[in-house]
Amino acid sequence: MIATVVWGTGNVGRAAIRAVDAHPALKLAAVLVHNPDKVGRDAGDLAGLDVELGIAATDDVDAVLAASPGAVVYAASGDIRPDDALADITRAIRAGAVVVTPSLYALYDRHGAPPELRDPVLAAVEAGGGSLFVSGVDPGWANDVMPLLVSGLGSVVDGIRCQEVFDYSTYDQPDAVRFLIGFGQPMDYQAPMLMETVPTMVWGGQIRLMARALGVELDEIRETVDRRALDDTVTTRTMGEFEAGTQGAVRFEVQGIVGGEPRIVVEHVTRIHPSCATDWPLPPSGSGAHKVIIEGRPRIEVSIEADDEGENRSAGGNATAVGRLVNAVDWLVEADPGLYDALDVPLRPAAGKIGRTPR
Incomplete structure (x- = not known):
């Protein structure tokens, strides 16, 4: 052994x-x-x-x-x-x-x-x-081997979207949630994870890796970031209170541009409470999911949910990321x-x- x-x-x-x-x-x-x-x-x-x-x-x-x-x-x-x-x-x-x-x-x-x-x-x-x-711990397989595997099921592939949709209210890591990502901070707070070039630093490697596997040349990598404030003060089980008017939801994309169009995209849609930004994508059930969406013919959408550690619902993503590494x-x-x-x-x-x- x-x-x-x-x-x-x-x-x-x-x-x-x-x-x-x-x-x-x-x-x-x-x-x-x-x-x-x-x-x-x-x-x-x-x-x-x-x-x-x-x-x-x-x-x-x-x-x-x-x-x-x-x-x-x-x-x-x-x-x-x-x-x-x-x-x-x-x-x-x-x-x-x-x-x-x-x-x-x-x-x-x-x-x-x-x-x-x-x-x-x-x-x-x-x-x-x-x-x-x-x-990656976000988890990595959702942004590399899984989308590449699913892309092989299509006849025509126009684009690949890797999507994390998550409610962070059960995530027991306040330093990352409050300070790295900025939940509960004033809307003018500069969250380190959302600063310009940082999303590309973190997820750009996965975009490049998928492009390499697909045999396409990237024009460039772009970023988009959108943020929403909480309408009401909310209380979470693991991290306490988040006040109305502070950051309550974040949506960002890291886009691999091919032929002038975003063709390979890693997108995160995260909230501190399900009441915030309800017009953005929501998980199919529970507190979160990882999705792979292949635009083309046929259009393919795969959604994966994982649970671990009881009420710490976000631990399932950690566990699958760890499984990929340990295995x-x-x-x-x-x-x-x-x-x-x-x-x-x-x-x-x-x-x-x-x-x-x-x-």
Whole structure:
């Protein structure tokens, strides 16, 4: 079995511990945490499982990597600490580990990644013999392998739209929701995630990757952003009150332009409450869904909903993103050392998992 470390125990890390524990080819070897209050706690407790896994969380990175794990699921955030995340990841690669992570947006498409990110990774691969696969937590499969798969069912494809439609009122991550995206902030607040060029920095790699797979040349990548204010003050279960007049809904697109038209689009429609911007697309049911829409002949629309962690409805998207990453580990261990993206790593069936009960 492949000794696997989970680094970070937030929304992504909790799901990663559960996924590693459930995988028949992987063995949870260690859990790395930053918060001193989590040191010593059992991994099963941190992951919200009903059983202990016999692995106590630690903050000793040196000791964990010195044990030469086969793989690291890097679940620590890269949103506001990209340099630190890159340093952590290259450190693990130099230790010989296969690393899978959603934390380095610019490496979604390895061909178009900036040299300042790609070169340190390649140097670490050369030095240590490890590998890296980056896929999005939004989740990545919804913006790469899934739309590409569905596009192959059409006779004529005029455009591809990857759409996230979500109610964030159940999302237990206030820093991201309130400050990165700007929900509950005044309408003149400059949310970092919505600043000009940032959406392209985050999702442009997925646009380029799809264009590469489809064999089309992009004229450019454009962005559109629209925001709506709350008409009334609302109270959420996980993040408290959001006042009337503050930002309550966001709709943005990252558009791959082909022949002067937006042909490959990643769109997010997100709200802090379902009462806001009701004229925008709504999820077919529940709090959210990921959609792939193929415009052409025939027109194809696929909607996927995932639930996890009970009332934390948004955790389903995290869990599927983690599943894509964790399920790639044994394939990556067998592959040559290197830097991989979603076109390299196959989307694999749940071999050996049907009917299997994690410990």
